[in-house]
Amino acid sequence: MTGQQPRPSTVAVPVGYEVGSWRVERLLGSGGFGSVYTARRTTAVEPRRAALKFLPTGTRTPRQLRHLRDLAEREIEVLRRVRAPRLIRMHEVLTVDDPDLPDLDGATVLVLDHAETSLDQVLTRTPRPPSAPALLTQICEGLVQLHGAGWVHGDLKPGNVLVMADGTIRLADFNMAAQLEGTHAYAPGFATPDFTPPELLWSDITERGRLVRPTGDIWAFGVLAHLVLTGSMPLPGPTAAARRTALTHYVRGEQELRLAPELPSGWRQIIGDCLAPSHDGRASHDARFLLRRIERLQLPAQATESRRRDRLLLSAVLVTAVCAVAAGTAFLLGPDDTKSPTAEGSDIPSAPAGTPSAPASLVAYDRCISGSVCFYTEPDGGGRMCAWEGDEVDWLAGKNVCSWATTTAPRSVFNNGKGTALGETLVNVTYFAEKHLQKQLGCLPPGTRRNLDAGVFPRSHVWTDSCA
């Protein structure tokens, strides 16, 4: 059986307490394993403000200590190894050395980027935030980045989605995260029942923990999306126990999944697929595919009406488009650079440790990773390359810019996009002379390797379901 999350317990840290170069200001909140405080730097080094997560050791039994250490190590390892735009950033890890405060002595302190609030707090104030689709896009981008780096989150829920001062989101709280070993990983035996996939609710916990897969996060995303878009849980019931009973009936095929009637049809399909009752039913529905589908929902004009693309698009759609493109290319970003180009100034794109990248021995067109569209400065896939997995509405100033494109026209292109087992259709790439998908230059069916005329400067592109 799966254990329940322990109840929040506050680690008491006095206001004004100093650890490293940080002075504690006030408690932000407590979870089952620690407490988070705002803090100010006592020196003139940036960032001046941070969130300090205290993971206690205190006066625990050796067994509790081992467990807490495991949870802390998981979180630290993820945050050290995976730097990505949609994951909270960790600046340093400190250890409290203070025998006068036995509850604090030995505590591990994670110094994190300071978030403004969390999604559960947003939902308390505004159960159906108008920005729900953009929020969900970014959460999905976070999953793409985490899964792409080889980790499962294991506890995706509104409380673990942080909202930064600029309104963007970051995935956080990686106590339950687990590194993939092939298709699966082992996580601690806790879960938040409402967000736990059915196959884990009744799974055994082995010596190494419980076996988890990325599809567990996809289930949690489905629950979260339903909650954010409708203000209600996808399975009926006033309590978690009642919803678990409803889940049992659903998994046994005794009851259909009845999603909230107000869900728009595109989202209904996506959430229904995320909430397939078994791992197998979700297996081909990975985070990248999910992100493409979500982006497509937000780009109806570009995705389905390619002939009208030269016309003026509503600026609101364009703003959404700009928000929606990041994570499809995230595995090509430099680890510390949320705005870096996909392949700036190099012949082969760089990738953060642990993420898929093109081996340096590959040449020409073969450098283009499956699922990407790649443009090259030389004919036949030669020279420098810029590659995107997602759309880009402005190659020169968008989310994932191509550094050489300001001065150099691409001389060849490879559309290495492909469909999936679920029949993904956004496999053609249409590219444009101007930003925001204006003035179509051409369209590339999947598999196209083509030399381009000199002097043609593309400025934006979009994945489409047809080249008509």
Ligand SMILES: Nc1ncnc2c1ncn2[C@@H]1O[C@H](COP(=O)(O)OP(=O)(O)OP(=O)(O)O)[C@@H](O)[C@H]1O
């Ligand atoms: N970087 C941050 N900036 C601002 N607030 C944060 C930050 N990280 C966590 N918080 C807040 O602190 C509280 C506790 O954090 P967190 O959930 O990470 O602790 P936890 O013990 O791991 O929780 P859980 O039991 O849910 O796994 C939450 O309310 C969360 O919103």
